[in-house]
Amino acid sequence: MSQNIPKVQKVAVVPKAGGTIEIKNDWPVTQQKDLKPGECLIKMEASGCCHTDLHAALDDWPLKAKTPLIGGHEGVGTIVAIGDHTDNSPVKLGERVGIKWLADSCLNCEDCRKGREQNCDHAKLSGFTVDGTFAEYVVSFVRHVTPIPxxxxxxxAASILCAGVTVYRAIKYSRTEQGDFIVIPGAGGGLGHLAVQYARARGLRVIAIDTGDHKKKLVQSLGAETWIDFKESKDIVADVKKATGGKGAHSAVVTSASSGGYTQALEYLRAGATLMAVGLPGEATLNASIFFTVFRSISIIGSYVGNRQDAREALELAARGVVKVHFETRDLKELKNTYDGMSNGKVAGRIVFDLTK
Known part of the structure; x- marks a missing residue:
């Protein structure tokens, strides 16, 4: 099952660990006859850009990406081929679908059965252990691509597939109720600005932490009740407690890739609160007082992307207009400049590459 497929394509590739990004216009396209059962080929329309892609390119995580590597894991496109002998495919030729960080999992182990597909020992990761979405054509897996409303x-939709689903799941499991205070460090960034909106959709009172007038205007326009500029604040912990009437917040979803965001969160949370660990600093550790974590009944939960159902729920809210992605479109050749902007904290909202050009 296939449509007309070219032999070569344009991709952005990192040839070796920590290497520079190269744009190639003659990269081979996998043909339908070479697809395995359960695989599909997707003609890409758009790909978001995530901090995880930067970590993969820099090779600064404890986990190591394959090389050469085509990064990217927030892709939307149309299925143009499906591997022979693919039984009971949940998607069909010509369908528009999304590719997430979790490209595939076994769906049969304990983690998969309990809805933690992302923790499967056999998980394949887009733009990390398998080639990702910074390409015109991508091989993915029919069981894990997500239909786009x-x-x-x-x-x-591209940015919802990682940034959106990641913060949606974190907020979903943050043990908060309507009217609770939730703090979002990194609120003006790609994950953070979506977290503000998903939190508001659940009736939570958002305290946004970030820096810069542009990010301040963005998060306030999205419904953040309190803004704290971490470069201007003399005491972030005191500012959060003041905003919550002195008690502290019910939860924090730390989307920033800074260890300081975690340390501060443990200090401004109230008794019984939940710290949702989302942002991934490469080598940082989380230091918490065991005594006060126990004494104050603080929960610390690592929240890693999301499963297939989380993705559908996050997309459905965005498709209904409850959540709006603030993004800028760029050409794929601007990937290196985009990474530079991310490294310097200069990117507000999300960057999406137009792969139709």
């Missing part, structure tokens, strides 16, 4: 813009 009809009428939902592909550029907006």
């Amino acid at each position: 009809e009428g939902f813009d592909s550029n907006a």
Whole structure:
């Protein structure tokens, strides 16, 4: 099952660990006859850009990516081929689908059965252990691609597939109730600005932490009740407690890739609160007082992307307009400049690469 497929394509590739990004216009396209059962080939329309892609390119995580590596894991496109002998495919030729960080899992182990597909020992990771979405054509897996709601813009949908689903799941399991205070460090970034909106959709009172007037205007326009600029604040912990009437917040979803965001969160949370660990600093550790973590009944939960159901729920909210992705479209050749902006904290909202050019 296939449509017309070219022999070569344009991709952004990191040839070796920590290496520079190269744009190649003659990279081979996998043909339908070479697809394995359960695989599909997707003609890409758009790919978001995530901090994880930067970590993979820099090779600064304890986990190591394959090389040469085509990065990217927030892709939207149309299925143009499906491998022979693929039984009971949940998607069909011509369908518009999304590719997430979790490209595939066994769906049969304990983690998969309990909805933790992302923790499967046999998980394949887009743009990390398998080639990702910074390409015109991508091989993915019919069991894990996500149907995109009809009428939902592909550029907006791309960012929901990682940034959106990641913060959606973290907030979903943050043990908060309507009217609770939730703190979002990194609120003006790609994950953070979506977290503000998913939190508001659940009736939570958002305290946004970030820096810069542009990010301040963005998060306030999205419904953040309190803004704290971490470069201007003399005492972030005191500022959070003041905003919550002195008690502290019920939860924090730390989206920033800074260890300081975690340390501060443990100090401004109230008794019985939950710290949702989302952002991934490469080598940092989380230091918490065991005595006060126990004494104050603080929960610390690592929240790693999301499963297939989380993705559908996050997309559905965005497709209905409850959550809006603020993004800028760029050409794939601007990937290196985009990484530089991310490294310097200069990117507000999300960057999406137009792969139709």
